[in-house]
Amino acid sequence: MTVHTAQAECxxxxxxxxxxxxxxxxxxxxxxxxIDKDVIDELSKRSGCQFQTVLESRVRIWHQMSQQTLDVTVSGIATPEREKFARFxxxxxxxxxxxxSSSAPARAHSPEGFLSEPNLRVAVVKSFRHGALYDTWLAKLREQNRVEEAADFDSVVRLFMAKRVDAFLALPTSLEPLRRKELANSFIVLDWAPFDExxxxxxxxxxxxxxPVMELMRREIRNMHEDGTLEKIYARYVGAEQAxxxxxxxxE
Known part of the structure; x- marks a missing residue:
């Protein structure tokens, strides 16, 4: 497929x-x-699809997607509800x-132990999904009004730095930058869901x-995976081991 054909199809x-x-x-x-920017740049180059980009909060993005007023977004997690209005x-x-928090009691180092400490609170980004174990755990905390929800990850970190919460959730792509900041000694990292994918x-x-455009994009992303392009993009930002x-x- 030539670039001109891809552009016509996209x-x-x-x-x-x-x-x-x-x-x-x-x-x-x-x-x-x-990572997301480089993936989209590469996808555009390969497929001929053109993207007019904007910066939004995750809450507004999911609202716009559900209302069918936005075409595309990045690094989203599929759920049955979201699959009603979007393909992934x-x-x-x-x-x-x-x-x-490094000052939290040792008992809180497990999901059950954290739940048993009624004064401990956790912060998350509103509308994020975190995997089966964490989402079930968070549901129990929400029943006790122990979850602070913020508009974005930076706001979550600020809640933690201000000691308004005792814990928060982070992906490896967010964890590495945090380790290079002054607050690195203020937390310990717990891996409660090692088998989550x-x-x-x-x-x-x-x-x-x-x-047909979705299938075109799917094919090009599969090619990026198979020829090593995605791994190179990941390594650029998180290192070869984490990539x-x-x-x-x-x-798929």
Whole structure:
């Protein structure tokens, strides 16, 4: 397929990014950088699809997707509710870690132990999904009004720094930048769900992105996985070792 044919088959779509760790961040030299940006740039080059990009909060993105007023977004997690209005093309997999205050009691180092400490609170980004174990655990905490929900990950970190919460959840793509900051000694990292595989993908509006275009994008992302391009992009931001953990075990 030539680039001209791909362009004719594809089109021009509005795509929303959101800031989160190594996925999408403001670069020191200006502009934005990150895994999601590089994946989209490469996808556009290969498919001929053109993307008009905006920066939004994750809450607004999911609202717009559900209302069919946005074409595409990035690194989203499929749920039965979301699949009613969107199709998903996975391009990396990961899992969440709990970052717990170093001053929290040792008993809180397990999900059950944290639940048994009624004064402990956790912060999450509103509308995020975190995998089966964490979502079940968070549901129990919500019943006790022990969950603070913020609009974005930076706000979650600020809640933790202000000691308004005792823990928060982070992906490896967000964890590495945190370890380089001054607050690194204020938390310990707990891996409560080592067997979780939370697949993140391109999110395409069912009503606004034609099925043939979705298949075109899926094919190009699969090619990026098979020829090593995705692994190179991941390694650029999280290092070669962590990049291997982000690779999908199987592609669709």
């Amino acid at each position: 089109g021009n779509f509005q795509l929303a990014f959101y800031e989160l760790g190594a996925l999408y961040f403001k670069a020191p030299q200006g502009g934005y950088a990150g 093309i996975p391009y990396f997999t990961t899992r969440n870690f709990l970052l717990l 939370v697949r993140h993908g391109l999110v395409l509006s069912r009503n606004r992105v034609p099925l 291997k953990y982000l690779l999908l075990k199987t592609t």
